[in-house]
Amino acid sequence: MAETESRPELRYGNRPTMKDVAARAGVGLKTVSRVVNGEPGVTPDTEQRVQEAIEALGFRRNDSARVLRKGRTASIGLVLEDLADPFYGPLNRAVEEVARAHGALLINGSSAEDPAREQELVLALCARRVDGLIVIPAGDDHRYLEPEIAAGVATVFVDRPAGKIDADVVLSDSFGGAREGVAHLIGHGHRRIGFIGDQPSIHTAGERLRGYYAAMEAAGLPADDAWVSLGSTAPERVREAVTAMLDAPEPVTAIFAGNNRVTVTVVRVLAGREHPVALVGFDDIELADLLRPGLTVVAQDAALLGRTAADRLFRRLDGVNDAPARVELPTRLIARGSGEIPPYTR
Amino acid sequence: MAETESRPELRYGNRPTMKDVAARAGVGLKTVSRVVNGEPGVTPDTEQRVQEAIEALGFRRNDSARVLRKGRTASIGLVLEDLADPFYGPLNRAVEEVARAHGALLINGSSAEDPAREQELVLALCARRVDGLIVIPAGDDHRYLEPEIAAGVATVFVDRPAGKIDADVVLSDSFGGAREGVAHLIGHGHRRIGFIGDQPSIHTAGERLRGYYAAMEAAGLPADDAWVSLGSTAPERVREAVTAMLDAPEPVTAIFAGNNRVTVTVVRVLAGREHPVALVGFDDIELADLLRPGLTVVAQDAALLGRTAADRLFRRLDGVNDAPARVELPTRLIARGSGEIPPYTR
DNA sequence: TAGGGCCTGGACAACGTTGTCAACTGAATG
DNA sequence: CATTCAGTTGACAACGTTGTCCAGGCCCTA
Known part of the structure; x- marks a missing residue:
């Protein structure tokens, strides 16, 4: 431990440099550089001497210096x-x-x-x-x-x-994807569809919300404010939002979940509900096919x-x-x- | 586009250096360094001049050079x-x-x-x-x-x-975890238990296999070679292995899956089987609680x-x-x- | 054999930063 | 007023690499 204290500047245990290699091989600095970088203009004989020195010293080029010199990292x-x-x-x-x-x-x-x-x-x-x-x-x-x-x-x-x-x-086409997902629900007969999304300040969340409204409007359906819940994707919040929508006097019959984390929580909540509720989630999820029912999603790649x-x-x-x-x-x-x-x- | 061609060495569009900042602020190079690094010994007045120059030029310290000098990255x-x-x-x-x-x-x-x-x-x-x-x-x-x-x-x-x-x-305690998982199956009455794992050259895979054998042996059960399948975790291979174990004359009644990827495939295969088969998987999986039945796992953190x-x-x-x-x-x-x-x- | 070109090898500067050290300032002290 | 001292400031070298450029040595040709 005295070792480390005594030489505060020592970082890499004095790793060998090209200079060291050059000295050992009895050649010039630049020749070592040439060998290390596979540049032409070195006789096989010289190259071998350099290679041996590199091997013996355990030299490894210091890319920090290289970066500084070359400008590219x-x-x-x-x-x-x-x-x-x-x-x-x-x-x-x-x-x-x-x-x-x-x-x-x-x-x-x-x-x-x-x-x-x-x-x-x-x-x-x-x-x-x-x-x-x-x-x-x-x-x-x-x-x-x-x-x-x-x-x-x-x-x-x-x-x-x-x-x-x-x-x-x-x-990804968040707007189009969400619109398609919601339209899918509408196509299966739903008229009261909930949307649970992330904070609308996040672009994708906003776009998906827009897609939801667009699909509802295209079908001539109202989009009640009570059906839309935006905010954190924390499980508790999502849980509350879903519960509120389903326990309302005019409950939603389907839910569109704005991203994978929301979807997961919604699935958990729905698993505990008495009546079936349709669900489409944005983002695919591993094992989605193994749930009962299988999870319908709008997948992005x-x-x-x-x-x-x-x-x-x-x-x-x-x-x-x-x-x-x-x-x-x-x-x-x-x-x-x-x-x-x-x-x-x- | 002539721009890029004409100066092949140009990488960062001649970013300002401390030297430039120093020139603009009318101070020495080292003083800029001091300001940038928050070192003491600079009058507020000087510091402000330097800060303004930094701001005006959009200077950002080049950490490559810093790394080279300091030795730490x-x-x-x-x-x-x-x-x-x-x-x-x-x-x-x-x-x-x-x-x-x-x-x-x-x-x-x-x-x-x-x-x-x-x-x-x-x-x-x-x-x-x-x-x-x-x-x-x-x-x-x-x-x-x-x-x-x-x-x-x-x-x-x-x-x-x-x-x-x-x-x-x-x-993670792969050996102990696998042993516990297999013992759990044994505790629920199973005597013919399959093990499907990754290539045994992978340390964790080997340890888990060892755990399987240890649990079987501790219970005085044989571990038939036909119940153990090791190799790639590719879905096709796992699918075949599971199918073979279940279609054997003396089929296994439970399976221990060696890691998350194996588990996923096993779950898929079991979902298509007529008779129930017990399953414990190594590694937890999201949504494992939502499967029917819920997935019992040996979880590592x-x-x-x-x-x-x-x-x-x-x-x-x-x-x-x-x-x-x-x-x-x-x-x-x-x-x-x-x-x-x-x-x-x- | 002299001159030319080609090939190999090395000296040197530069990349942008930080550590060392010495020089300077102004104020405080005797 | 000379001296010291603390507090600022800057000149300079060094980090390890690569690009430039020049010096030799060799072979080839005239």
Whole structure:
């Protein structure tokens, strides 16, 4: 322990540098660099001597220095809402695969739906000089990114659009998906349909709500305020909202759930109810097919979302420089039973 | 577009440096550094001038250079098997939270259960000079890490032990958990119990198999080879294995599933069978309580696994230097119905 | 054999930051 | 008034790598 105290500056245990390798191999510094980077202009004989020295010393190039010199970090940042949310798993993985294919590492973090934390994280990534950023925004004002983007940090927003700046964005068609889901319920005879969603300040939540209204209106149905509940996705709140809708004098006969977390809670509540209630949820859920009834959902392809965003990002990094675009991916209605339950009448 | 071509070296659009800030504020370079880092010894007046210059130029410190100078990157690497696997989501998130609390960023990647890819990823992280590594190993030989660890890269293995090197490891009690799960089935009257697991070369898979045998033996029951199926967790393979066990002349009356992916497929197969079969799965699954019957599982606390590993890692980074230890976290049996089904007899 | 070109190898500066250290200021002390 | 001292400030080197550029040595040709 005296070891560590006595040399406070010592971090990497004096790792060998190219200079050390050069000394050991009896060549110049730059020759080592050439060997390490596979550059031409080194005789096999010299190369072997260098390789042996590298081996013997356990040398590993210090990419920090390389980054400083070259300007590129070969890493991208991914800021999402919650690393633990199963919805983002496939997205995360898809982004990683694309990054890997381009030889880049992935730095990621959760904003926890907190705009301040998002900004902090994004700026930390910019300070690291990531080559690009993929952001699932928590906030609705991203002007803080303007200097970064101007400075050349490629940026793509996913799942929700950027606020107050013009940037690439890849979204699912929340509006169309929700409208289709609600229309599906209407098509099965429902006229009083509840909508339980996330905070409407979140873009996707707002769009889905809009889709709900659009479907109701298209069918000439009223959309009673008492049927719409927006707010946190915390189980208790959702539970209360569902219960209120079902215990009202004119109860809803079907529910549209605004995202996976809401859906899960709604399923739990409905499992305890006496009368059947139809349900369509936004976002697919593992095992949805094994519930009784099977869960009807409006599915988005999270992996495709991630892959599309990452492709766009690397296209930009490769120099393509067209105007920021908005890509909207279609959703898919998967009927499994819960959305096909007819209206219950006492 | 001529822009990009004409200056191939240009990466960050000539971002302002401390030198630029210093020039604009009419102060020395070091003074800017002091302001940026909140070091003492700068008059409020000077500080303000510097702040204004920073603001005006949109300066952001280049952490690459900082890293090179200071030796610490304030980042850790997490290598897991699959970012998209819901089991690792909470683990990932837990590690991130601890890292965040220590002001470190998290770089992560998937090994896809491929030892070569694991090594490639780990060494790339080492080249980046991450301060520490958390690895869910795919391979069983980690001697390639010896020089790195010797050079001071703190390393903690999670979920599975390291191979052929002495390092910190945090595990769930796979053996004990599986034994308890199988004993639970035995306790409910089962005597012919199937075990469907992952490739036995994976440490956890082997331990769980050992637990199965231990429980059977403790109850004085035979463990017929035909009841044990090990291999890939691909749905087709698992489906075949389950079907074979159930269609045998002496069919098993209960199944123990070795991990979440196996469990999911087994549930699907059992849902299509005529006669009830008891099931206990290793790993908890979302919505397990909503299946009919509810799914009985041996749950591990993935978040705790991640938190424990990260805590250990940062303890080392803070200079604690005790011998590598093996921490084993208990599992928890959660009875929900599927594991309490009595043996079916025709 | 001299001149030319090609190949290999190395010296040196630069990337943007931080640590060291010395110089300067103004005030307080004798 | 000289001296000291604390508090500010900046010049400079160093971190480890890569790009530039030049020096030799070699082979080929005239």
